[in-house]
Amino acid sequence: MIKISNLSKVFRTGDTETIALKDINLNVREGEFVAVMGPSGCGKTSLLNIIGLLDSPTGGNLTVLGNKAEDLSEYKRTKIRKGKISFVFQSFNLIDELSVYENTELPLLYMKIPSAERKYRTEKALEQIKMLHRKQHFPQQLSGGQQQRVAIARAIVSRPQIILADEPTGNLDSANGENVMNLLSELNKQDTTIVMATHSAADAQRAHRVIQLFDGCIVTENIK
16 A cells, blocks of 8 residues: 655755655555654654655655555645545644534545535544534634544545544643544554554554654564
8 A cells, every 4th residue: 555665855955964764665554554653853754744745755666555656746646635645633733714514524625525425424524533513613612632533534534545643642631642542543443544653652552563763764663
């Protein structure tokens, strides 16, 4: 599902080069749950952005869902992201002016899904995260844990094959973090492939495999 070979990423600012990723080799199978751990600045977010086709590597090869990243136009990258890859961020990234329902529905509008199907999928997603009763509320009326659950509803409403989660419990207390991890684990049991960047060893234990990054390199790989 995801194949990475000798991948590198270098950021250049003027005369300064910063190596974010170096010689990354990683395969993720369909239905797998992979956690990527490491200190801040080790390259976790850069790796997720590249897998999610939001950024391009400086060197090496990436194949996602059978598509070679280097062969994809921006239009094709966007099309794949719309329907097959979803993101869950630490900062929720909900739109304050939109209700819970509207935030969740938004990806389906971009996909031009018909109205009746949008309604069915949106309510189904909100029911799955137990937030249907709050569908007319706005993000600022919700707790952090509730906002993250809505962010997960928005991620799953398009029925993606891959979810990329970047520190999904980073802004939550332990109880809400546990709820979010339960949701991700349940989605994985339904055959959604998940790649999650995290600082939390407890969260990483939910994964099938834990990758340790340090200074942009994979230093260890533990399979449960």
